[in-house]
Amino acid sequence: MIFLACFGFGACAFLVLITLMVVRRRPQGFGLGILAACLVTLLWSVAAALQTWWGPEVARVLEGACYAGWLLTGATVLAAARTSSQARTAGTLIIPVSAAAIGIAGIANDSYLALFHPGALLTSSQILDRIVISVCGILLVENLFRNTTAGRRWHVVPFCIALGALFAYNLFLYCTAVALKGLDPSLLAGQGIILALCVPLLLLTMARNPEWDIDVHVSRRAVFHGVTLTATGLFLLVAAAAASVLGRISGQWATVVELALFCGSVVLLLTVLSTESIRSRLRRIIAENFFSMRYDYRTEWLRSISTLSSSHAQEPLSSRAIRAIADVVDSPGGALWLQDAGGNYAITHQLNMSLSPGAIEPGSGSFVGGFNDGTQIQEISRKPVSLAATAGVPIWARGTPAWLAVPLVRQARMIGFVVLSRPRASGVLNWESSELLLTIGQQVAGYLTEESATRTLLESRSLIDYSKNFAFVIHDVKNVAGQLALMIANFPKYGEQAEFRSDVLRGMEGSVKKLRDLINRLRPDAVSAEQSENVDPAKIIRDVVREFDGSEVEVLAEIVASERLVRISPSVLKTILVHLVRNAVEASERGSAVVVGLSCENGSACIDVIDRGCGMNADFVRDSLFAPLLSTKPGGHGIGAYQARELVRAAGGDLAVTTMLGGGTTIRIILPERAGERSAAHLDRTAAE
Numbered sequence: 001m002i003f004l005a006c007f008g009f010g011a012c013a014f015l016v017l018i019t020l021m022v023v024r025r026r027p028q029g030f031g032l033g034i035l036a037a038c039l040v041t042l043l044w045s046v047a048a049a050l051q052t053w054w055g056p057e058v059a060r061v062l063e064g065a066c067y068a069g070w071l072l073t074g075a076t077v078l079a080a081a082r083t084s085s086q087a088r089t090a091g092t093l094i095i096p097v098s099a100a101a102i103g104i105a106g107i108a109n110d111s112y113l114a115l116f117h118p119g120a121l122l123t124s125s126q127i128l129d130r131i132v133i134s135v136c137g138i139l140l141v142e143n144l145f146r147n148t149t150a151g152r153r154w155h156v157v158p159f160c161i162a163l164g165a166l167f168a169y170n171l172f173l174y175c176t177a178v179a180l181k182g183l184d185p186s187l188l189a190g191q192g193i194i195l196a197l198c199v200p201l202l203l204l205t206m207a208r209n210p211e212w213d214i215d216v217h218v219s220r221r222a223v224f225h226g227v228t229l230t231a232t233g234l235f236l237l238v239a240a241a242a243a244s245v246l247g248r249i250s251g252q253w254a255t256v257v258e259l260a261l262f263c264g265s266v267v268l269l270l271t272v273l274s275t276e277s278i279r280s281r282l283r284r285i286i287a288e289n290f291f292s293m294r295y296d297y298r299t300e301w302l303r304s305i306s307t308l309s310s311s312h313a314q315e316p317l318s319s320r321a322i323r324a325i326a327d328v329v330d331s332p333g334g335a336l337w338l339q340d341a342g343g344n345y346a347i348t349h350q351l352n353m354s355l356s357p358g359a360i361e362p363g364s365g366s367f368v369g370g371f372n373d374g375t376q377i378q379e380i381s382r383k384p385v386s387l388a389a390t391a392g393v394p395i396w397a398r399g400t401p402a403w404l405a406v407p408l409v410r411q412a413r414m415i416g417f418v419v420l421s422r423p424r425a426s427g428v429l430n431w432e433s434s435e436l437l438l439t440i441g442q443q444v445a446g447y448l449t450e451e452s453a454t455r456t457l458l459e460s461r462s463l464i465d466y467s468k469n470f471a472f473v474i475h476d477v478k479n480v481a482g483q484l485a486l487m488i489a490n491f492p493k494y495g496e497q498a499e500f501r502s503d504v505l506r507g508m509e510g511s512v513k514k515l516r517d518l519i520n521r522l523r524p525d526a527v528s529a530e531q532s533e534n535v536d537p538a539k540i541i542r543d544v545v546r547e548f549d550g551s552e553v554e555v556l557a558e559i560v561a562s563e564r565l566v567r568i569s570p571s572v573l574k575t576i577l578v579h580l581v582r583n584a585v586e587a588s589e590r591g592s593a594v595v596v597g598l599s600c601e602n603g604s605a606c607i608d609v610i611d612r613g614c615g616m617n618a619d620f621v622r623d624s625l626f627a628p629l630l631s632t633k634p635g636g637h638g639i640g641a642y643q644a645r646e647l648v649r650a651a652g653g654d655l656a657v658t659t660m661l662g663g664g665t666t667i668r669i670i671l672p673e674r675a676g677e678r679s680a681a682h683l684d685r686t687a688a689e
Contacts, residue, residue, distance in 0.1 A: 002185065003188075003192070004049045005192075006189040006190060007046075007049035007189065008045075008192070010194075011046050012196075013195065014038055015042060017199050017203065018038050018042060020203070021035055031206075033073045034073055034206070036073075037066070037072075040062065041066045044059060044062035047062050048192065071136065140163070141163050155205075158202070158205040162201035162202055165197065295328075307327070308447045317447060317448065321418070321448060323351065325406050325444060326420050328433070329433065329437070330423045333353045333421050334352075335349070336350075337416050338415060338448070339363065342363075343363035345368065355400055359395075377406050378404070379404055379429065380397050380403060380404065380419070401422050403420055403421055404419070404437075406441045408444055408445035409441065410442070479582075480511050480515060487504050487507055533567070533568070535567070537566055537598055540574050541557050542557055545557045547578065548581060548585065553584075553585045555594045560598060562598075564605045568653075576648060579643070580609040581596060587613030588611045592613075594609065596608070597610065603673055605670075605672075606670055609667045610665075611665055613664055613665060614662060615660050615661045615662055615663050616657075626645055648671070652671070654670050655667065656668045656670065
């Protein structure tokens with residue numbers, strides 16, 4: 001079972017490696033040699049895992065083929081390394097050729113014994129052959145490392161470690177067999193573990209050498225979790241071994257000490273793994289030493305977009321902007337500075353930082369100038385402290401954890417900067433960190449600028465709505481002022497009459513009420529509040545008709561459809577009708593009549609204001625009738641018709657005009673009918689009658 005477990009583990013590891021190589025892209029060049037060696041290694045691992053059932057002969061042959069394959073692969077890489085360093089000597093191929101010859105001889109010897117002496121143990125010649133192959137492999141690795149230029153060693157170090165571990169363990173295994181006069185099954189099974197441990201190093205080699213035509217992408221997250229898992233396993237093994245040793249000590253407290261040591265080790269391990277500074281330091285070490293680029297740009301870009309686009313209600317954009325930049329260098333917090341109207345920079349938000357809220361950085365100061373128009377970051381902790389505020393570290397940064405300042409640039413203009421606190425794991429900033437910080441800073445600046453523009457647009461829209469309501473109110477105030485002026489003009493003539501004085505008093509009370517309603521209409525929530533009632537338009541029509549009693553032009557009501565309810569404010573509907581009826585009266589000749597009718601068509605209540613005046617042409621209706629601030633009346637504001645249509649549309653309806661020159665005008669108000677509520681009102685009234 002030990003062979004099945006250990007070599008099965010190694011077989012699974014190489015199966016994953018081969019799958020990645022084949023799925024990502026078909027290997028070429030050096031990649032074909034590595035793929036062939038990996039395939040032979042996979043076959044050897046499977047044969048060794050199952051040798052209990054079908055015998056060890058096949059596994060022995062494949063073992064020799066495996067080591068010969070890795071010798072040939074290493075020799076090919078060594079030859080290329082020597083050629084690239086222009087060390088073309090006769091001794092270049094001595095080690096590769098010798099290693100390949102010995103490997104082929106070993107395979108032939110194993111194959112001969114497997115065919116003609118099945119079941120036989122390893123002979124002395126076979127063990128010696130394997131020792132020689134291991135020594136040649138170690139020499140090959142040493143020559144490969146020494147003959148690779150210093151600038152290229154970073155690319156081949158993982159490959160050298162993998163091959164070196166493979167041949168070193170093989171040498172140790174068979175030297176031990178010579179010393180002990182036999183093979184230790186446990187050490188022999190350990191070959192499977194060594195094979196599995198070589199797979200991450202081979203993956204790293206392929207990722208560092210794309211010119212080998214093996215497109216294998218190694219995720220930084222996978223490497224981080226793999227290293228963490230491996231370190232955790234080794235730590236627990238050491239802890240278990242220590243506890244086992246202590247458990248052999250005789251005495252009553254032996255078991256207690258053993259359990260306490262193991263449990264304490266687990267608690268210590270969990271504490272270490274949950275410490276963010278240690279995790280951050282491990283991520284930085286992996287990024288700096290295992291990858292050609294410090295950052296995975298795709299991951300960093302998606303992370304910053306996700307952070308900035310988050311719509312969490314309790315975290316404003318300014319806080320998310322700080323986090324988007326701070327996460328690049330694993331900083332716990334920072335402060336956002338934005339440019340004000342005077343060109344200076346002030347703190348607008350802080351995240352896990354405590355700078356003075358009232359600090360101001362002059363736009364013309366040396367610190368802002370240090371950003372070089374937003375093309376470079378500034379490491380504040382490295383600036384010399386000076387007594388002058390304009391030199392060295394700014395006053396607001398002295399004695400604070402301020403570490404780094406990143407400019408926020410939008411369309412060649414620096415709108416602000418972010419000051420970051422010291423990271424959890426210290427590290428050296430290089431050009432790659434600087435470029436990534438500047439790029440994400442531009443993205444943050446875009447989001448902040450868009451939010452500011454949106455806020456300004458909403459404020460402008462609110463002001464526009466307020467101005468529109470104010471214009472409507474001015475128009476209605478003009479009507480109230482006209483009524484009061486008419487009362488004052490008639491007072492000298494009819495002031496002695498008690499009935500006239502009573503009418504004037506009622507008119508003034510009505511005017512005061514209208515003025516209060518107009519003032520309330522300027523409130524932002526006035527429109528929504530006014531649209532919350534169900535109104536019987538027939539009642540409003542009758543009230544409006546009564547207001548024009550005694551007019552030179554008769555105003556009549558023709559209500560065809562009764563018991564109709566519409567949803568609109570009573571005062572709004574009355575204002576609309578008064579305006580339309582007044583315009584109809586002014587357009588009509590003395591002695592004629594204006595009709596206000598109510599009917600129902602297609603589920604809507606239709607209120608028609610009909611006059612027999614001079615009418616209007618189609619061009620005037622299309623271009624001028626509803627144009628705001630355009631009036632044909634002397635002293636008019638051009639708001640009335642526009643106001644009427646906007647109020648009707650705000651209630652969910654519409655306003656239509658039918659007219660012709662010399663044929664009068666019909667203005668129709670169309671409002672959606674509340675059918676269910678009409679039926680209920682009709683039933684209540686029927687029951688009451």
